[in-house]
Amino acid sequence: MDIQFYNTLTRTKQNFKPIDGSNQVRIYSCGPTVYSYAHIGNFRAYIFMDTLRRVLKYNGYELKHVMNITDVGHLESDADDGEDKMEKAAKKENKDPYEIAKFYTDIFFEDMAKLNIEKPEIIAKATDHINEMLEFVQGLVKNGYAYETSKGIYFDISKLDKYPVLSNRKVDEQIAGARVDVDEEKKNPYDFALWIKAPENHIMKWESPWGLSYPGWHIECSAMGRKYLGDEFDIHTGGIDHIPTHHENEIAQSKGLTGKVPAKFWMHVEFLQVDGGKMSKSLGNTYTLADLQKKGIEPLAYKLFCFTAHYRTKLNFTFDTALANQKSLTRLREGFIKQLKGKEKIEDDEIKEYENKFLETINDDLNMPATMGIVWEIIRNSKQSKQFAELLLKFDNVLGLDLKNSEKYLEASKNLELPQDIKELLEKRKQARIEKDWALSDKLRDELNKKGYSVKDTKDGMTVEKL
Secondary structure, eight states: OOOEEEETTTTEEEEOOOTTSSSEEEEEEOOOBTTSOOOHHHHHHHHHHHHHHHHHHHTTOEEEEEEEEBOSOOBSSTTSOSOBHHHHHHHHHTSOHHHHHHHHHHHHHHHHHHTTOOOOSEEEEGGGGHHHHHHHHHHHHHTTSEEEOSSEEEEOGGGSSSSOSSSOOOHHHHHHHHTOOOOTTSSSTTOEEEEEEOOTTOSSOBOOTTSSEEEOTTHHHHHHHHHHHOSSEEEEEEEGGGIIIIIHHHHHHHHHHHSSOSEEEEEEEOOEEETTBOOOGGGTOOOOHHHHHHTTOOHHHHHHHHTTSOTTSOEEEOHHHHHHHHHHHHHHHHHHHHHHTOBOOOOHHHHHHHHHHHHHHHTBTOOHHHHHHHHHHHHTOSSOBHHHHHHHHHHHHHHOOOGGGHHHHHHHHHTOOOOHHHHHHHHHHHHHHHTTOHHHHHHHHHHHHHTTEEEEEETTEEEEEEO
């Protein structure tokens, strides 16, 4: 069965086949800049990345997948100014930038494991590839695509046959999107930094033909992608925020050095919104997985929540919807266990029909909402059969919801350490019952229910369970 992916480069859905005709798919994914905790918006991109991996493997492909770790801070502005993110974090926490990078890298991979996200075959740290980046920049200078200023080495976009190519915007719109400031030394106001000459007090810097300096933001992905995957590879992934600047400049750099667009397919995941609006630090809504767990929401419930919308559509996060998905995850696990204990015999044709429908939806540009519809159809099937459970386990190779350990999760939820806000509500309800304030008792029970907890009153007192 054909696989179709939407390609940002062509703005169409296309049949996918590896470009070299082999059974190996070569992928590059933009990874985290490890100066802080990754938030749930970041992890929507990595859940998408994980689903893509799993779908390709389900179709029988082998993977060579590279993800970078940006442990050299890039400047905050697309206009190549502002503070270096790694140095800013180092000053704030009074630590060495390498300590900062290691700490947040470790946390990132711990969170990836909580989401049952597969780790790409190659994890490439920027600081381990300074030589490759330097060689790439030197190659661009040699080819006439880069020039030196007092601030660094810049890419000359006027040398390209077309710029931009990915976002399909006019160059004036591209400038506005990049927030470009006037720099008299640039040949074009929207030329971008490849290599930046370091001020004396800059912490992270390396020797180069242009003195002590450090890489620009975009060069690391181009250099590492080329090292591990070659001049051309199959798929490049990232968030839609990467389209107008970062990925556009990756393509420009690669065309300048090799004459080729590095990836055949460019796949981008849409933004996660929070309460119908933008996620930002200033609004205090850049929630982490730890924040969700404090509210009784498992990381895998957040993963299930991400499957409620196609990766190319905006997804709106609220704690109510997250709690609803926590309940759904519990029902999914309970349904799987019921099927596992079932004794009925299912005809091969019925199993095959489900398999075909599942493959059709995942191969239709990772249509996870439709895919989950098939999963729920099996869960709700009036027939109870171990064959259905085995089919769900097969499908879980794509879902990554760890259904095989359903019983363990359900048992753990019964012995769950309650979040502080839940404990406080239970204590208030206990006091209301002592005072025979039944209306308040019922109101608090309903509030607990909305937060994902079931309360029962017995002769021995209240019992509480995770829904």
